[in-house]
């Protein structure tokens with residue numbers, strides 16, 4: 059029996075680890091994880107990688123090394139096709155940075171396939187966005203933003219030192235959801251760190267961060283109370299918040315709003331919603347929703363193919379909200395985590411001819427962390443005894459514990475404790491900001 063999992067992200071890596079330990083180690087099944095990258099960085103950390111407050115190299119998990127430890131095998135490759143009749147997937151040729159082919163196009167056959175390839179930013183076909191904005195979908199994009207940010211800080215610092223220039227570095231973030239507001243706060247913190255590491259000509263007045271949001275409030279997915287608290291904190295930091303402002307076009311470094319206003323920025327980040335990765339569009343005969351997520355049944359199998367599961371951001375799983383209205387499980391790390399656990403259980407049940415378990419989404423709340431300044435959120439479920447608003451240190455602790463839960467799922471208790479300890483030690487011995 060061969061189980062192939064494509065996508066080693068928040069959900070896929072947890073699933074591969076569980077199945078490797080439960081089935082691979084006992085030789086009850088062959089578990090294969092396919093990912094287009096060599097290493098895993100938990101996606102909710104990408105805004106911290108972009109600002110430099112987190113060094114992706116320090117916090118990444120090497121798939122090959124982790125597979126060796128967890129009794130699954132890892133195949134480097136990018137999914138390009140699916141043959142459901144003959145049960146195999148196509149993987150694109152792998153090339154190095156100079157375009158030389160390292161591995162030719164390949165196929166990988168499966169008995170059960172799990173698609174866990176996440177999502178990509180949705181540009182809603184706004185002209186110029188794909189060419190002129192940076193997305194935070196992948197670590198390399200976050201690193202590109204960071205490299206440019208470092209150069210821009212170094213350049214501006216030298217300019218101010220030489221000419222007492224009044225120029226500001228302007229970073230515009232389109233989208234006032236969690237990613238946009240978290241990144242804006244990280245950038246102000248980054249300026250403080252840059253100043254303490256010698257780039258001290260850049261004052262608060264030299265950094266301008268704008269959030270351009272089409273809706274009437276920030277973090278619209280959260281309650282009005284949290285939305286207002288976040289807005290007040292960002293205004294206090296100095297973020298320029300433009301609400302009810304939709305973007306019509308982006309050309310070069312200029313954003314043109316629907317009202318015709320032109321906003322010039324040194325870097326433009328697009329963080330305004332997600333859709334399923336393009337490759338899923340090609341898969342014919344499968345049910346998808348408006349943003350091309352794959353429709354799954356209550357057991358998280360594709361509605362049109364019971365040998366294929368989908369989980370996380372690429373899955374469209376219908377649920378009812380508190381008011382009994384139809385909606386989809388939200389594209390969040392906690393959804394991917396819960397779905398990975400149900401898919402793992404269902405694959406084991408299939409091998410043992412047991413009935414499958416229906417997926418039940420449990421919303422544990424939402425949190426927004428504004429760097430080291432503060433955090434806001436709402437906790438739900440067991441510990442919160444219903445629902446509880448949190449802020450400050452408690453909210454920050456809950457936010458960090460989300461990542462610890464992911465680490466626990468892939469490393470177990472002992473290694474997670476060691477990793478947490480190592481990160482505390484690094485806090486003292488390494489710079490607080492990635493400086494190159």
Ligand SMILES: Cc1cc2nc3c(=O)[nH]c(=O)nc-3n(C[C@H](O)[C@H](O)[C@H](O)COP(=O)(O)OP(=O)(O)OC[C@H]3O[C@@H](n4cnc5c(N)ncnc54)[C@H](O)[C@@H]3O)c2cc1C
Pocket residue numbers: 064065066067068069070092093094095098100101102103104105135136137138174175176177194195236237335337369370371372389390391392393394425
């Ligand atoms: C900046 C940012 C902050 C966020 N903050 C939060 C938060 O605070 N809380 C929260 O709950 N959620 C947050 N999210 C959302 C969360 O990251 C996602 O919902 C979650 O990562 C989805 O998990 P996943 O397993 O479906 O996909 P991912 O974690 O995105 O993993 C997908 C994997 O598939 C691989 N892959 C993609 N395409 C292919 C292909 N064609 N072939 C092979 N491999 C492929 C990728 O390399 C990746 O490893 C945030 C997202 C971002 C971008």
